[in-house]
Amino acid sequence: MRSLEWDDSRRASFVPYEMELENPYVTLDGERLLMLSGYSYLGLNGDHRVIDAARTALEHYGTGNHGVRALAGTIPLHEELEEEIAAFVSRDAALVFSSGYAVNTGVIGSLVTPDDTLLVDKYVHASLIDGAKLSGATVSRFRHNDPEHLERRLKEASPHGMRLVVVDSVYSMDGDIAPLPAIREVCDRHGALIMADEAHSLGVIGKTGRGIEEHFGRYDLVDLKVGTLSKAIPSMGGWAAGSERLMRFLKFRARPFLFSAALGPAQAAAALEALRILDLEPGRVTHIQRESARLRSVLGEAGLNTGFSETAMIPIICGSDAAAYDYAAACRKAGVIGLPVLSPAVPNNLARLRIVVTARHTSADIDIAANALRVAAFQTRLIAA
Ligand SMILES: Cc1ncc(COP(=O)(O)O)c(C=O)c1O
Missing domain, CATH: 3.40.640.10 (Type I PLP-dependent aspartate aminotransferase-like (Major domain))
Structure with a gap:
């Protein structure tokens, strides 16, 4: 008989996947965090x-x-x-x-x-x-x-x-x-x-x-x-x-x-x-395209691996599943939520955080995101200090 058990212990201790979403900020344990993994690309949820x-x-x-x-x-x-x-x-x-x-x-x-x-x-x-x-x-x-x-x-x-x-x-x-x-x-x-x-x-x-x-x-x-x-x-x-x-x-x-x-x-x-x-309102699309290009370029200059992304979906490739969890946890401490995607959803050793830029993220939000993602990457040695 197939086991229906699911080992949730590791993920539960690091990153909550199911949280209340008030795009683009979420409140978690009383803390206001910038959500970077939601799919409301155009920022129209709640319009x-x-x-x-x-x-x-x-x-x-x-x-x-x-x-x-x-x-x-x-x-x-x-x-x-x-x-x-x-x-x-x-x-x-x-x-x-x-x-x-x-x-x-x-x-x-x-x-x-x-x-x-x-x-x-x-x-x-x-x-x-x-x-x-x-x-x-x-x-x-x-x-x-x-x-x-x-x-x-x-x-x-x-x-x-x-x-x-x-x-x-x-x-x-x-x-x-x-x-x-x-x-x-x-x-x-x-x-x-x-x-x-x-x-x-x-x-x-x-x-x-x-x-x-x-x-x-x-x-x-x-x-x-x-x-x-x-x-x-x-x-x-x-x-x-x-x-x-x-x-x-x-x-x-x-x-x-x-x-x-x-x-x-x-x-x-x-x-x-x-x-x-x-x-x-095509300006929403222009905003996503401009801000995601800017974020990608800042992350790339900092030495982060964003793969072949050309769109508002920006992976930050971490390597092992554990490295992605650790990076997600450090991001959360730095004030942003980026959700990890692990194998088998992606190939082994290509676990990543999936960052999504939406029309709700202002340019100031993207600056905050870039900074937090960089700081967390230094802390977890994803990039050298
Ligand atoms: C590429 C792609 N196709 C199809 C779907 C399924 O769409 P829905 O959530 O409306 O069932 C998804 C959802 O994640 C997707 O990413």
Whole structure:
């Protein structure tokens, strides 16, 4: 019988993972600490316009949707949200699910069959891997962000069936960006399609936060975009966007869409309002991009290893799991919270703190963060004094 015990002793003594969040400061044991690992990239969680929209929907529609979208669960807000997402990411149509996880398992699980081949970047999110397992397709992993290795894998792959290449637009553990123009070229040579997960990309990269295609200034890079409504967009739910035909297919085939309750009214309204704010206030995106570049450069100059990060997600690579715990504990003493990510979520000896710059962090907050992260690094000998 499998043991269900979980050894929590070490982590509990150092870093609390589940704390009350008052972005960007948290109160812990009576102490006010700067939170550096939250996902509200755009700083819209708690925005009064988003809260008002959610409250109005709650009062109008109630707290639930009476089941699945295909039966009595669809409300006009779902369709408005889908239109807004499709327009925002430059696609003909979109479909909203109850979570990003449901999108990734549902889309891959329905679209891809055992006759097909999935070519998956080694570092994609777990939900995409779970979708791949559900599909029954042959799965071939290629080296992270390595189009040449992808090409080798495509040459080895069966010529029969669909070949779908799956990437994250921005990688959640590293903050680096998929080299999509090069991946597109390889895929075009081999007749493969591309699915990109924009979970850490929407609201974060591209001049106005429209994600990876805006970042590269090309709108022909992705065949199927997916994302979540729980990070830059401060709600819950997930979305897929592509052609009308594809969305129609998913509507009738994706099992988490067909057999799981629809996104709640307040969540749909919050997401819709946040997306509209993002459209109206691109300065939030500029702020994240400017401040994260500044933080990365200060940390780099101090000798910290921020890997290949190019975005608001900045890893500080510590090495062993113990080194990451110690660094997190020292950061907490220095007044900031950075949450450690350990193996197996990242490769062995590449444990790290994941620092996320949001639009709620002022330039003064980033100065405080830079200082605390440096001081803690000296104290734990991550960098030499
Ligand atoms: C890249 C990526 N895709 C998908 C998801 C799942 O999204 P959700 O939390 O909406 O289920 C996450 C969440 O952490 C993610 O980081």
